[in-house]
Amino acid sequence: MKPEKLFLLLLFAGSCFSAEQDLPAGEEAFHSKQYSDFEKPETCQSCHTDIYQQWSQAMMSQAYTHHWDEIEYFDLAVAHAKVVPELKPVVDGCNGCHAPLAYLSGDVPPPRPAENSRANESVSCDLCHSIIGFKGDVPFNFNYISSPGRMKYGAKAGLKSPHHDTEYNEFFTKAEFCGTCHNEKNPYGIWVKSTQLEWKEGPYGQQGVVCQQCHVPKALGKNAKMAQEDVVAQHLFHGAHDPGKLAGAIEMRMHPEEREIEYDGTAVIKVQLFNGKAGHKIPTGSVEDRIMWLHLTAQDADGAEYHLPVDKKGFAGEAYTIAADELAYQDMGIAKGIENFPGVQRDGVPIGDRIFRMPYFDKQGRMTIQQWNTASLGTDYRIGPRETKIETFTWELPEDIALGKVTFTARLNYQRLVKPVADFLGVPEEESEIVPINTATTWIEVYD
Numbered sequence: 001m002k003p004e005k006l007f008l009l010l011l012f013a014g015s016c017f018s019a020e021q022d023l024p025a026g027e028e029a030f031h032s033k034q035y036s037d038f039e040k041p042e043t044c045q046s047c048h049t050d051i052y053q054q055w056s057q058a059m060m061s062q063a064y065t066h067h068w069d070e071i072e073y074f075d076l077a078v079a080h081a082k083v084v085p086e087l088k089p090v091v092d093g094c095n096g097c098h099a100p101l102a103y104l105s106g107d108v109p110p111p112r113p114a115e116n117s118r119a120n121e122s123v124s125c126d127l128c129h130s131i132i133g134f135k136g137d138v139p140f141n142f143n144y145i146s147s148p149g150r151m152k153y154g155a156k157a158g159l160k161s162p163h164h165d166t167e168y169n170e171f172f173t174k175a176e177f178c179g180t181c182h183n184e185k186n187p188y189g190i191w192v193k194s195t196q197l198e199w200k201e202g203p204y205g206q207q208g209v210v211c212q213q214c215h216v217p218k219a220l221g222k223n224a225k226m227a228q229e230d231v232v233a234q235h236l237f238h239g240a241h242d243p244g245k246l247a248g249a250i251e252m253r254m255h256p257e258e259r260e261i262e263y264d265g266t267a268v269i270k271v272q273l274f275n276g277k278a279g280h281k282i283p284t285g286s287v288e289d290r291i292m293w294l295h296l297t298a299q300d301a302d303g304a305e306y307h308l309p310v311d312k313k314g315f316a317g318e319a320y321t322i323a324a325d326e327l328a329y330q331d332m333g334i335a336k337g338i339e340n341f342p343g344v345q346r347d348g349v350p351i352g353d354r355i356f357r358m359p360y361f362d363k364q365g366r367m368t369i370q371q372w373n374t375a376s377l378g379t380d381y382r383i384g385p386r387e388t389k390i391e392t393f394t395w396e397l398p399e400d401i402a403l404g405k406v407t408f409t410a411r412l413n414y415q416r417l418v419k420p421v422a423d424f425l426g427v428p429e430e431e432s433e434i435v436p437i438n439t440a441t442t443w444i445e446v447y448d
């Protein structure tokens, strides 16, 4: 190659490189674009019919409009920032992930969902397919690099489309792509969302089983009306809003230490809980809102029912992992303008049940569901990917227990938002619905 050609090539390569580096990401990208830089999902729909319908049923298409998001954003976060102005940047930042087009266009707070603005497109087709990488070492706080235009980036090379150009970009095959929005650090420096980080340190991350394999699974089909049949990424993005995704996410078995017990004896029941299905901890993501709990009951030969509280293990902060009659979430009073707000029930599930969760605390040390107001995290008692936890229930048989068979039933339940908070804020019922994850049974024989 002639030296001048090599020079031109290097110059060209160099300018591509710096163009990517020059594009802003994260907070720097605020107001760096306009809504009109992005095409509407309905434009993509005309050719990408199946993918459009999948996306429109997923939370991605509702990240801004979904009722609970609207309530938390406007009634708690925006209202809180009015009382505490330093919070404005972080509250504006909610949109970097939930209404990215609005954030990139500098339109914050965006119009309410009912006003039907382009903020409603939420995490749209064109937003994701304009991402070319991320800035920094760790993906978090919407530090994706957005480069909208005629070029649509994806995970396949050499595709031809009449509407746009296409280019293979390795980033689409990486968990970091998802991590730009699924990891979040708040102004206190706390990781309030860390799904990709949990994944990375777990077995799936180490074995390179990326998020896409479980949430954008591939199947034979057509990715566009006029395309050839091929293996196509299904845009399901199914998570905690899909009861089928939650079902069986934790496998559960239990057994008694001894099968035959004298009527005045003590039964010891052990429950094994194995996270065999998720690539990260359960719960993950909006951990401040989510709980999973284990409820154990016994029924004797006469049909009498007993509720068994879990045994304490004695680790620091354990009190937050056993349902109790406590008040919490007092910091909602700031946004709501209620002085000396006493809070609402912390758990809303039967007292004595084991709760798998990680509590978030405000700077006064009170439990909070406001991630932007979180100054520290409590004990992480969630179930990690491929981790098994054992819970024990020691039960002194009641005096009047019937002789014969006693059957135990364990139920593992999930709730996206603790019910007392949902009720207080007027969040629609479905968000605090009890979703069954699994059940298990065992028995003992009581003899005289």
Ligand code: HEC
Binding pocket: 039, 040, 041, 043, 044, 045, 046, 047, 048, 125, 126, 129, 152, 153, 154, 155, 156, 157, 158, 159, 160, 161, 162, 163, 164, 166, 167, 168, 223, 224, 226, 227, 228, 230
């Ligand atoms: C007029 C039809 C048409 C429209 C409108 C259209 N596309 Fe496409 N698109 C195609 C075709 C055809 C392909 C190639 C399919 C194949 O051969 O597998 C394609 C491929 C793609 C790919 C795959 C790129 C890759 O390299 O992996 C992406 C991503 C994509 N389109 C995104 C979009 C987005 C986002 C929109 C809306 C802003 C859109 N498309 C609108 C027809 C269209």
Ligand code: HEC
Binding pocket: 041, 044, 045, 048, 051, 052, 053, 055, 056, 060, 123, 124, 125, 126, 128, 129, 154, 155, 156, 172, 173, 177, 212, 216, 223, 224, 230, 231, 232, 233, 235
């Ligand atoms: C959250 C980001 C995200 C959103 C939103 C999104 N996509 Fe994708 N899309 C991806 C990723 C990631 C892949 C590649 C997945 C893989 O191959 O592992 C992909 C792949 C594709 C492909 C190629 C599929 C194939 O395997 O042949 C097309 C076409 C496409 N997307 C179009 C769309 C359209 C149209 C929409 C909106 C209706 C949309 N995408 C919304 C992230 C997204």
Ligand code: HEC
Binding pocket: 059, 060, 062, 063, 064, 066, 069, 096, 097, 098, 100, 123, 127, 128, 177, 178, 179, 180, 181, 182, 211, 212, 215, 216, 237, 238, 239, 240, 241, 242
């Ligand atoms: C531009 C930001 C962004 C990117 C990139 C992104 N997500 Fe999301 N995702 C969100 C937001 C915001 C929500 C929450 C929607 C809601 O409930 O308000 C969400 C929701 C989800 C959910 C549903 C959770 C539930 O509660 O049901 C899944 C699953 C998910 N994302 C997986 C992925 C995967 C896998 C990728 C990478 C291929 C990805 N996301 C990339 C922003 C993003």
Ligand code: HEC
Binding pocket: 175, 178, 179, 182, 195, 196, 197, 199, 204, 209, 210, 211, 212, 213, 214, 215, 238, 239, 240, 241, 245, 246, 249, 277, 278, 279, 280, 281, 282, 283, 284, 285, 286, 290
């Ligand atoms: C081995 C399969 C697997 C992998 C890999 C995986 N997930 Fe999941 N994911 C699941 C299952 C199963 C659930 C449902 C259980 C739950 O909600 O925790 C889930 C739930 C979720 C949720 C909903 C959590 C909630 O409480 O709302 C999000 C968000 C999510 N995953 C994102 C990701 C991201 C981002 C990655 C990659 C960093 C990833 N997942 C990797 C299987 C997987």
Ligand code: HEC
Binding pocket: 066, 068, 069, 072, 073, 077, 090, 091, 093, 094, 095, 096, 097, 098, 140, 141, 142, 180, 181, 182, 183, 184, 239, 240, 284, 285, 286, 287, 289, 372, 416
């Ligand atoms: C770095 C990206 C990011 C930022 C910034 C962010 N979120 Fe989210 N948010 C997400 C993702 C991703 C999910 C989905 C996680 C899951 O399903 O567990 C989510 C979930 C939620 C949920 C629960 C939705 C549900 O359906 O259960 C609410 C409410 C919410 N966010 C509100 C906010 C508010 C208010 C702010 C600003 C103070 C904010 N978010 C900032 C990414 C972000």
